[in-house]
Amino acid sequence: MRIGLVGPGNMGSHHARCWLRLGHEVEVHTPIEEDLAEAGEKLQVPTHKSLEALLGRADVVDVCTPTDVHREVVEAAARAKKPVICEKPLGRTVADAEAMVAACREAGVPLHCAQVVRFFPQYGAARAAIEGGRIGRPAVLRLSRQGQRPTQRSWYLDERRSGGVLLDLMIHDLDFARWIGGHVERVFARIRASDDGVPTRAFVILTHASGAISHVQATWGPVGTPFGTTFEFAGDGGLLSYDGFATEPLQVRLTEQEVTTGYLPRISPLEDPYAMELAEFAAAIGGGPQPRVTAEDGVEAVRLAMAAMESNRSGRTVRPQEVTA
C-alpha cells in the first residue's frame, strides 16, 4: 500500500520507517517547508507541499501531526474517502474525537487510533495473563510512565495544542487501565507543576464499574529523567508486575555518560510494537480482523484525560460520561 503520512516529526518518522520495513510505500506531507525537505532527505521518500496532493496519492492516510490538527486532517482524509490511522490522542477534545469518528463513519472509511501501548509485548503479556484468569479478579491496578520534560520550544508544552501531560503522556495508561479494569465511573486527578508552570507529575485515581481501582501516574521529570514505565496488576488470585528499568536487557554505563533520554522507549527493530500496530491496522484495512483497539477506545481515552483535567481544575471527582467537550 502507499501510505500518505502527514506530520513526519518524532513519531511520524518512526511510523514511516516501520511502514518501509513492512514493505509499504511512504509519501509525506507537512505544511512546514524546511521540515518537509528534511523528512524527504532523511527518510528518502517523496514529499508533497499540499495535503490534497498527498491525499490524492495515498491508499491509506497516517496522521502524526500535533494533536490539535488531528481533526482537520482526518476530516480531509475522510472527505477524500481514504482509510485513516491517527496517532494518539485521537483528538484534542472529546468533541473533536467524536467528530472524527462520525466523519469517517459517514464517509464509510475505517478510522484506527494508534494507542500503541496495547501492542507493547510486556503489556500484551499482562493482558493475556489477566484474560487467562491468572490473577483472578483485578482489584488494584498501578501504571506509571515517565520521561524528561519536553523542551521549551516544543508544541508538547503548549497545553492548547497537546493537552499537556495528561492527554499526551498519561493517555497511554488511561487507555490500558480501562482495557484491564473496564468502564470508569469516577476520576480524580492532581497535577503538580513546577514554578515555571510545566506540569511535572500527574496522578489520577480511577474507580471502575467492576470495583477495581487504578493509580495512574505520568511524569515530565527534570532534564535527565530517563524514559521508563512500570505496571502492577493485583487481583484476588495473583499479582503481575513489570518495571522497565529492571528488565532492560542491555545495560551500559559509560564513564562519560551522555544525557540520552528521549520521549520514546528504546525498542529493538526485531520486536517493534509500532510496526506490529501498523501491520495490524493495515491488515484490518485489507479486510482482516478488527484490531485490538478501536477508534471508540481512542475517544474514551480522550474522555478519561479530559475528565482528569476537569477534576484537577475543580478539585472534585468527575464522572467521565458527563464529559463531552
Next chain:
Amino acid sequence: MKIGVLSFAHMHAYSYASQLATLPGVELVVADEEPGRAEEIAGRIAVRVLGTYDDVFEWGPDAVVVTNENAHHRQLVERAAAAGCHVLCEKPIATNLADARAMIEACERAGVRLMTAFPIRFSPAMRSLDEMVKGGTLGQVLACTGTNQGSMPGLNRPWFVDPALSGGGAMIDHTVHVADLLGWMLAVPAVEVYAQSNRICYADEVEVETGGLVAVTFEDGTVATIDCSWNRPTSYPTWGGLTLEMVGTGGTASADAFKQIVAEYSDVVGRASWLPWGADMDRAMVDEFRAAIVEGRQPQPDGEAGYRALEIALGALRSAATGQPVKLPLMPD
C-alpha cells in the same frame, strides 16, 4: 532500664521484644492477657513472662511497649502514664483522634515520653532520602509516590480485620507508615486527602477494605499518593514492602525499605522467598526509644507524628466513604 512489653496482639511485639532483650542495660519482662502468645516468645529469647499487665506495673517498669489492639492502645497508654512509665506505642496510635489526643495529653501531664512505633523511619534508605530532601539535593520536592502493600494480616490475627478493634482494614493499617514518612520529610501539614478503596482481594475472608489508593495534598502544594493495599497474594515471595519515590525540580529519587534481599528458590520450602539482609529497623527504633529515655530527650517519632499520620488515614477512610476529597485538619470526633 526496666521495660515491659504489654500484649502480643500485634505481631511486631515479637520483634520489638527480641531486639529489646539484647540491648545493653535493658531488663525486659513481657505479659499478655491472651494465653499462649507471650510463652511463645519466651521459648525463643531469654525473657521473664509475667501473668498480667498488673504484674508488669507492680514490677515497676521505667517504660512500656504497647502492642495490644489499636482500639485499646489508649487504655494501656493512660495507665502507663499514670504509673509514670515512658511509652512506645504501636501504630496506628489509636482508631480515632480523640483517643490519640487524650494519649498525648496524658503523657504530657504525667511528664513521660510518648513515642509512636514507625520503624520505617529507621530504614537507612529512608534516612538518606530524608537527608536529600532536607539538604536540597532534589531541589523543590513536587510530588511523591508511596506504596505500602502487603498480605492480609487477619489470617493469623483476626482483630486486624475487626473494625471495632482495628479501626478499619488496609487503609488504617498501611496508610500511616507512608503518611508518617511524608510528614517527617516534607515537614509541612497535609491539607487535603482523597481515597478510594475496595474489597476484592481476600473478599471471602474479611469485611473490611483490602485495596486502597490515597492522594494527599500538602500545604506547600506537594502532592503525594499512598497505595495501602493488602493485595499481596499468598504465593508472593515475602509479606509485602514499602517504597517512597520523589520527584523534585532537581531530580528524582526512590527508596525501597525492603530492597535488600537474597532471592531464594527452594524446593524444600516449596516456593520462592525473599530473604532480607538489610539493617534491622526495629532494632534501631527500640534503641532510639531506650537512648532517648536514658538521655532525657524526646524520642522521635513522637505522639504528634502518630496523630498526624492517623489523621491522614482517617481522612482517607472518610473520603473513600463519600467519594470526594476531605479537607484537613479533621475535627476530633
